[in-house]
Amino acid sequence: MVHPSHPQHKLKFEHTDIPFKCDGCKEAGIGSKYKCDICDFDLHLHCALASQDIYHPFYRKCTFQFHQKPPGELMRYCNACGKDVLGFVYHCKRCGYDLHPCCAKLPHALDDGEIRLFLYRKVSSSCHKCGRKGPSWSYRSPCKKYNLHVSCVKEMLVEIWQEIYFSDGGKKKSLEFHTRIPSLKGMLHNHHKSKKGKVRKCCEMAGTAVQFIISAVLGDPSAVIAAVIGAFMSR
Template sequence: MKIEKELLHPSHPQHRLKVEYTETPFCCDGCKEAGIGLKYKCDECEFDLHKACALAPPAITHSFYTKCDFRFHVRPPGAATRVCDACGKEVLGFVYHCARCGFDLHPCCANLPQRLDDGDGHQFHLCLKLSGPACHRCGSKGKGWAYRSTCKNYNLHVSCVKELLVESWEAIYLSRDCKNKMTTITTEVIRTRTIPSLRGTMQNYHRVGSVGKVRRCCQIAISALRIIISAILGDPTAIIAAVVGTMMSK
């Protein structure tokens, strides 16, 4: 995806949008989902777009849905409530929709990498649904797309990672309709507010077993979480990856 320094987007024709990098989480005015890192911003008014939303092509295909022809829409088509088939969250804005099959994808979900590498020798692959061990967050195999480690022992649903972020951020700063901007959130706040939830989730899931085994399993699961959060927020280089990566070192 080529990065343009500035552009004029059809959803905001009043002003040109300029690319910038931010370490402060923001709410995308396109898809209404959280973001961090690279974004396109209007200097004249409070308007932000994920890189994936600002540069979304008019049509895409996806390897999980080989018969689908996904078309870009600035708002959900039709009167019925639409849900992203990747993360299970309601579609409130920009979306890729297949009219023939009825599938929907948030732009950032559609752009999730097929493979992630945590830098410590662990690889995680995006899968349409889980088989084998359940998700470390919810303990089930359902709920849509997930990242699974190469060894198939460590799994996290995309929806579960989003839920962790929403629980931590919305409870303090965000309204559910995403109208309030996340201008006061810092990486320190993200770390202090999310560590108890994440640590407890991982440890409760592995109540049985030796302390060393549980700790190691939690470390690998958190490693997966670190890179998945970065991918979900639209920028694999985002500062949030390093912040989340410190959770199990405390």
């Protein structure tokens, strides 16, 4: 395909387990993407195949229009994850809301047949990473005891990938090292006071489900990440 943001060369579809930075929205990605081999130019699927106008159930009065650059002169931030908007964005002129393309397309339910998590704009329970109740969108378990901000997932990935990259003074890592999703062990707080089996079971299931949240946040909710994500709940 030929994309308006990169008209000089055709982009080809491919799947990768290696993390990349999308040249459209400037956010991290993994899984399916469109790539220019000549320029090393990458786009998330949601950025490459962006609709001109979208609607979102969290903002029923808004019409979001796609922009290749943030509108206006002031710095803008995504109303889903709270992170800066540096490239492609969906913007509602009427309300002033902004959404990264991948955030705008986050699945409202993550379900592998056993584990279920649902996306909420606001929740009353605290996030297991930061301990706060807002303001980022969150994925929450049906028992309402497990909650993880979309913004916190992004922060964890960036922090750990940076730690991996700079841990040896910036020397080039092997392909095997780069293709794994970092372990999230010890990254989250345990807010459960109860030792009851149902609560503990919910935590264990949510711990397994974090890989699906990561896939969704990185722009490919259908991706099967071939990596071991260690137990990350505090014991």
